[in-house]
Amino acid sequence: MKVVRSVKAWLGILRIAYKLLTNDRPKFAALIVGIAFAVFLMVQMTSIFAGILGRASSTVTNIGARVWVMDPAVKTVANNIPMPDYVLDAVRSIDGVKFAVPLYSGGALVRLQSGSYQAVTVVGLDEGSLYGRPELVEGKIEDLYAENAFIAVRDAEFSKLEKPQIGSEFELNDHRGVIIGFAKVTSAGLFGTPTLYTTYKRAIQYIPSSRYTISFILVEPKSNADIQYIQEQIRRIGYIAMTREGFVSKIARYYMFQTGLGTNILIMTVVSFIVGLSISGQTFYTFILENREKFGALKAIGAKGRELLAMILFQAAFTAMMGYGLGVGLCSLLIALAKLRLPNYAASITYINLGIAFIMVVIIAGISSCIGIRKVVNIEPFETFRG
Amino acid sequence: MTATAVKAMGLVKWFGEGDVKTYAVRDVSFEAYFGEMLYIVGPSGSGKTTLLSMISGILRPDDGSVLVDNKMIWSLSNDQIADFRLKSVGFVFQDYHLFPRLTTAENVAIPLILRRENWDNAIKTAKEYLEIVGLKERAELTPRKLSGGEQQRVAIARAIAGRPDILIFDEPTASLDGDTGRKIVDFIKKDVLNDRRCIIIVTHDGRIYEYADRIMQMEDGRISGTEQGAPHEE
Ligand SMILES: Nc1ncnc2c1ncn2[C@@H]1O[C@H](COP(=O)(O)OP(=O)(O)OP(=O)(O)O)[C@@H](O)[C@H]1O
Numbered sequence: 142m143k144v145v146r147s148v149k150a151w152l153g154i155l156r157i158a159y160k161l162l163t164n165d166r167p168k169f170a171a172l173i174v175g176i177a178f179a180v181f182l183m184v185q186m187t188s189i190f191a192g193i194l195g196r197a198s199s200t201v202t203n204i205g206a207r208v209w210v211m212d213p214a215v216k217t218v219a220n221n222i223p224m225p226d227y228v229l230d231a232v233r234s235i236d237g238v239k240f241a242v243p244l245y246s247g248g249a250l251v252r253l254q255s256g257s258y259q260a261v262t263v264v265g266l267d268e269g270s271l272y273g274r275p276e277l278v279e280g281k282i283e284d285l286y287a288e289n290a291f292i293a294v295r296d297a298e299f300s301k302l303e304k305p306q307i308g309s310e311f312e313l314n315d316h317r318g319v320i321i322g323f324a325k326v327t328s329a330g331l332f333g334t335p336t337l338y339t340t341y342k343r344a345i346q347y348i349p350s351s352r353y354t355i356s357f358i359l360v361e362p363k364s365n366a367d368i369q370y371i372q373e374q375i376r377r378i379g380y381i382a383m384t385r386e387g388f389v390s391k392i393a394r395y396y397m398f399q400t401g402l403g404t405n406i407l408i409m410t411v412v413s414f415i416v417g418l419s420i421s422g423q424t425f426y427t428f429i430l431e432n433r434e435k436f437g438a439l440k441a442i443g444a445k446g447r448e449l450l451a452m453i454l455f456q457a458a459f460t461a462m463m464g465y466g467l468g469v470g471l472c473s474l475l476i477a478l479a480k481l482r483l484p485n486y487a488a489s490i491t492y493i494n495l496g497i498a499f500i501m502v503v504i505i506a507g508i509s510s511c512i513g514i515r516k517v518v519n520i521e522p523f524e525t526f527r528g
Numbered sequence: 529m530t531a532t533a534v535k536a537m538g539l540v541k542w543f544g545e546g547d548v549k550t551y552a553v554r555d556v557s558f559e560a561y562f563g564e565m566l567y568i569v570g571p572s573g574s575g576k577t578t579l580l581s582m583i584s585g586i587l588r589p590d591d592g593s594v595l596v597d598n599k600m601i602w603s604l605s606n607d608q609i610a611d612f613r614l615k616s617v618g619f620v621f622q623d624y625h626l627f628p629r630l631t632t633a634e635n636v637a638i639p640l641i642l643r644r645e646n647w648d649n650a651i652k653t654a655k656e657y658l659e660i661v662g663l664k665e666r667a668e669l670t671p672r673k674l675s676g677g678e679q680q681r682v683a684i685a686r687a688i689a690g691r692p693d694i695l696i697f698d699e700p701t702a703s704l705d706g707d708t709g710r711k712i713v714d715f716i717k718k719d720v721l722n723d724r725r726c727i728i729i730v731t732h733d734g735r736i737y738e739y740a741d742r743i744m745q746m747e748d749g750r751i752s753g754t755e756q757g758a759p760h761e762e
Pocket residue numbers: 527543544550551552570571572573574575576577578579
């Protein structure tokens with residue numbers, strides 16, 4: 142009740158602030174466009190980045206194992222370093238491991254029915270469990286045990302396989318391959334290659350490999366509490382075990398900081414933040430300066446410092462929110478349009494991007510209004526009075 | 529015309545320090561009464577605006593005090609002084625300081641809104657005051673569309689909308705032509721002044737001296753003389 146009444150008491154003052162802001166159409170438009178532009182750039186950059194990061198770890202997401210064991214030098218799924226078989230036995234013997242299975246992941250060249258060659262990613266699943274298998278949209282998973290069986294993933298790259306049907310054949314290093322089903326996965330890959338699933342054994346049999354063949358060991362712990370112990374034990378034998386989330390963020394860090402792509406996008410995000418800050422900060426600052434003597438008159442009439450403060454903060458917050466909304470809207474529209482034309486356009490607006498842009502907008506509005514606030518709160522009504 | 533509205537006692541104000549220290553007002557004491565229109569006149573730089581600011585709660589004196597409504601205003605807290613300005617004083621600034629982006633009615637409503645009056649009531653009251661100053665039809669226009677004299681009247685409406693005891697005008701006719709200036713002051717005297725109100729006007733403008741009840745001369749920060757205003761035929 143008391144709160145309602147005190148909010149009501151401020152309404153008139155905020156309404157004046159609102160009118161002072163929005164009745165100055167050109168300046169208000171400039172403010173909003175400035176912020177919207179900054180938000181647009183930030184969201185665009187970070188969502189392309191998020192899209193790329195999501196895809197970079199798509200295998201990890203799609204396979205979905207809780208714990209991944211690999212060579213410590215592995216940085217991404219694409220560049221795995223094969224491990225010898227004894228590691229699998231060692232992992233299986235660790236207390237707290239419910240089960241552990243090998244995974245093969247590697248690139249290969251297939252010869253399609255038309256005779257053309259196409260690079261593909263082949264994922265080989267453990268025979269016994271088919272652990273990490275994708276969800277089939279067509280066909281039966283048991284057929285994977287049939288001779289030469291492969292499952293094709295229907296993602297954005299699928300068309301590169303020349304519209305295969307169930308039963309379509311292809312050649313993989315002089316071996317015959319047959320499509321026995323189609324799967325869908327939650328995350329598409331980054332590298333523009335179609336994905337084929339088969340069994341681990343068939344994968345290493347068809348694809349020539351080095352002495353060692355296990356790309357990753359997928360571990361299901363007995364409970365979450367066991368994970369730490371498992372990690373320690375695996376470290377002892379010279380390998381590294383990471384949780385799914387840990388691996389995803391390791392991949393993300395790799396792309397973010399150790400590839401030109403990630404660093405450039407980070408720089409662009411910072412640049413767009415600075416551009417947005419300077420455009421809207423500058424405009425808001427001149428807006429406040431131009432109204433400075435009016436604020437002085439308000440103070441002379443009897444407005445208190447905190448009332449002027451509330452007015453400015455309200456103006457900044459309102460502008461920021463409008464600009465934010467416009468920027469995000471624009472960005473979603475553009476990404477939606479881009480996805481219509483390019484089905485594998487890697488951009489996804491996540492809550493995190495939106496959050497980052499939001500925080501940056503709040504910082505922009507905060508900094509701009511802080512500079513203005515000092516100018517206004519320090520104003521001497523006597524200055525206004527003397528004219 | 530006996531009750532004291534404002535009592536200034538030994539007011540002093542200086543600006544700057546050391547070599548550049550200059551006294552704008554030196555030991556000024558006077559009283560202003562309800563129902564009176566008091567003029568403060570004097571050469572440029574004699575301290576008129578400075579004095580006006582000290583008695584209206586805008587500028588803190590370096591010495592002396594101001595008594596209004598039994599309160600020593602310069603002993604109050606900053607918030608209380610702001611409240612004093614809001615509730616007891618009406619200001620008409622020399623260049624009006626109207627908000628060009630608000631309508632005249634909204635401009636006039638500002639002191640009421642600062643007093644936390646509900647928006648619709650404040651606008652309604654503001655329109656009543658616009659009617660008093662003869663600008664009822666201009667309520668929805670922005671001040672830019674009005675003439676100088678009309679803007680002055682909007683500023684007056686804003687100053688009186690809060691029904692203050694003390695009305696302060698600094699050079700109210702400086703930017704108006706002689707005729708308009710006289711009309712405004714005539715209006716102030718006839719329709720704004722009453723015996724619960726005291727009006728203090730700083731001016732250079734000899735053409736409006738005839739409306740004064742009392743004229744206080746300032747020179748070099750001091751009051752150099754006071755005279756009763758010329759009797760003004762009704
Ligand atoms: N903020 C300030 N800093 C320094 N000196 C000031 C300041 N304000 C006023 N003064 C000085 O105080 C003196 C009185 O100024 P004030 O404005 O009160 O004069 P005035 O009588 O109103 O003059 P005018 O008729 O030109 O308006 C002047 O010498 C002025 O220069």
